[in-house]
Amino acid sequence: MRFGVVVFPGSNCEADCYHVINKVLREDVEYVWHQETYVSGYDCLVLPGGFSYGDYLRCGAIARFSPVMDAVSSFAREGGLVIGICNGFQILLEAGLLPGAMLRNTSLHFICRFVNLRVENSSTPWTNRAAPGQVLRIPIAHNEGNYVVDRDTHRRMVEEGRIILRYCDGEGKVSEEANPNGALDNIAGICNEGFNVFGLMPHPERASEEILGSADGLVIWESIMAYHAERG
Amino acid sequence: MEKRELIYEGKAKRVYATDQIGQVIHEFKDEATAFDGKKRGIIEGKGRVNAQMSDIIFRYLERRGIRTHHIKLLSENEILTWWLEMIPVEIIVRNYAAGSLAKRLGLPERTEMRSPLVEFYYKSDELGDPMLSREHVRELGLADEEQMDEMAAIALKVNDILRPYFEERGLVLADFKLEFGLREGRLYLGDEFSPDVCRLWDTETGEVMDKDRFRQDLGKVEETYAEVLRRIGEEETGITASVFISPKRGILDPAGQAALGALKSLGFDEVGEVRIGKYITLRLPGMEAERVMDRVREMCERLLANPIIEDYRIEIEE
Incomplete structure (x- = not known):
């Protein structure tokens, strides 16, 4: 399987993603520069975390107009797998590849810590290796993770099972106390209608080796590989 | 012409x-x-x-x-x-x-x-x-x-x-x-x-x-x-557009709420609501006045504001 990690000016998690794919998953991976106008030969594109374009104006607002984003959009339209992590998620929102927007955390603090996430749909390309309702321990690190979306879209996403991850406590209970940033309905990760575009605030690449305190992130990476292997 | x-x-x-x-x-x-x-x-x-x-x-x-x-x-x-x-x-x-x-x-x-x-x-x-x-x-x-x-x-x-x-x-x-x-x-x-x-x-x-x-x-x-x-x-006169961007009604504004709390604690009990947004000025040298509004609106829709969470207001000054 071949991954492409898209690098914007100000991305800072691209090396972590590259490392996990290359050294832990032992799959092919290449960096894709933000100025590329054409991407081909990839099975999955990763939009990593960071502060693309300094997060000026709004997180992801300028990155979405990078030349590479047209290529990412057409790749997604043709059913290609696209995962946006943290700032990558924000870019996907700004680009309209996923619905909704991010506000500042209600605490007004940058939050960097482990959180618990309940897998709400385990039959997606991103979570097929998780048991239904499995709790994953993966860190978040962001200032704008307070997800909002209009009511109709939210209802439709719930009905279609497109809310993939919710913030929860250690036992898998979704509660206000377990919500780190004020996100609507404790939403931590969502999919588009075709389930081939996935955005999530937590960083699975920071929790893919036991030495880092958790290897739960592997559930997501291995799901992608399983999906790809099955699809051929 | x-x-x-x-x-x-x-x-x-x-x-x-x-x-x-x-x-x-x-x-x-x-x-x-x-x-x-x-x-x-x-x-x-x-x-x-x-x-x-x-x-x-x-x-x-x-x-x-x-x-x-x-x-x-x-x-x-x-x-x-x-x-x-x-x-x-x-x-x-x-x-x-x-x-x-x-x-x-x-x-x-x-x-x-x-x-x-x-x-x-x-x-x-x-x-x-x-x-x-x-x-x-x-x-x-x-x-x-x-x-x-x-x-x-x-x-x-x-x-x-x-x-x-x-x-x-x-x-x-x-x-x-x-x-x-x-x-x-x-x-x-x-x-x-x-x-x-x-x-x-x-x-x-x-x-x-x-x-x-x-x-x-x-x-x-x-x-x-x-x-x-x-x-x-630099100091060439032209049209200046001011864009005021604020969190949409009904959208939570964490920064506004924090400021509201701080104002209340200072005794400004008369304040009912605080909303914090952005103020952007654009200088448009040599642009025809009649086109300015449409262009700036387009800039807001495409980049300057996110219509999902933000409202904007434009003021034009010659």
């Missing part, structure tokens, strides 16, 4: 007729040539810079009593002017020795002239724009004595106006070229004023800020053209 047929195409400009008698549109191109067309290239954004810089400089000269062909900037790279019957003589004013003069007279580059030099060149591609004496001009019948005197006098006056003008903007005006033409029997300054037709050096660093960057492959050509325009466009 309707753009009609192409009348003339030069190395850096196209001139079109309009539906107004005696008025033409100059469209500035990105193409660049040097050394009589031996070197060619594209300087991205040059047409835009040269049109806007010419607009600013010609208006500045008009305000100081120089009669020019300029009417107004029509778009980012088009200028509306009076049509002139051009005199095929280029007038060069030199404050410093550079380029061909330094070579011809054996002067070190950047030697300051005792007083500004005025030179005449024959505008002829076949002949390679040779230098002319006043006798040559008379002999060829290109202009009469009176016109020669007037062109030289205007050229020196332009120098007196523009040298301090550029100095204030951190640029040394080393030399420049002017072209004149006739309209209703009177002499008008025509052509353009841009980094294509003058030499500018940064006052502090001495860096080359003109077409020599292209001629001599000094790099950063596009950036330099844009920088020159930025420096001279």
Whole structure:
């Protein structure tokens, strides 16, 4: 399987993603520069975390107009797998590849810590290796993770099972106390209608080796590989 | 204003007729040539810079009593002017020795002239724009004595106006070229004023800020053209649009709530709600007032605001 990690000016998690794919998953991976106008030969594109374009104006607002984003959009339209992590998620929102927007955390603090996430749909390309309702321990690190979306879209996403991850406590209970940033309905990760575009605030690449305190992130990476292997 | 047929195409400009008698549109191109067309290239954004810089400089000269062909900037790279019957003589004013003069007279580059030099060149591609004496001009019948005197006098006056003008903007005006033409029997300054037709050096660093960057492959050509325009466009008046962006009604505003809490704790109990947004000002030199609102709205929709979470309001000020 071949991954492409898209690098914007100000991305800072691209090396972590590259490392996990290359050294832990032992799959092919290449960096894709933000100025590329054409991407081909990839099975999955990763939009990593960071502060693309300094997060000026709004997180992801300028990155979405990078030349590479047209290529990412057409790749997604043709059913290609696209995962946006943290700032990558924000870019996907700004680009309209996923619905909704991010506000500042209600605490007004940058939050960097482990959180618990309940897998709400385990039959997606991103979570097929998780048991239904499995709790994953993966860190978040962001200032704008307070997800909002209009009511109709939210209802439709719930009905279609497109809310993939919710913030929860250690036992898998979704509660206000377990919500780190004020996100609507404790939403931590969502999919588009075709389930081939996935955005999530937590960083699975920071929790893919036991030495880092958790290897739960592997559930997501291995799901992608399983999906790809099955699809051929 | 309707753009009609192409009348003339030069190395850096196209001139079109309009539906107004005696008025033409100059469209500035990105193409660049040097050394009589031996070197060619594209300087991205040059047409835009040269049109806007010419607009600013010609208006500045008009305000100081120089009669020019300029009417107004029509778009980012088009200028509306009076049509002139051009005199095929280029007038060069030199404050410093550079380029061909330094070579011809054996002067070190950047030697300051005792007083500004005025030179005449024959505008002829076949002949390679040779230098002319006043006798040559008379002999060829290109202009009469009176016109020669007037062109030289205007050229020196332009120098007196523009040298301090550029100095204030951190640029040394080393030399420049002017072209004149006739309209209703009177002499008008025509052509353009841009980094294509003058030499500018940064006052502090001495860096080359003109077409020599292209001629001599000094790099950063596009950036330099844009920088020159930025420096001279700075206090240029134009339309200013203010964009106020605020969190949409019904959308939680964590920063506003924090400020509300702080105000209450200071005893400002009268405050019912605080919403914190962004304030953006946009300066739009040379833009037609009637187009501004639509354009700025488009900027808000596409980039400046996120309609999912933000509302915006636009104020236009001339």
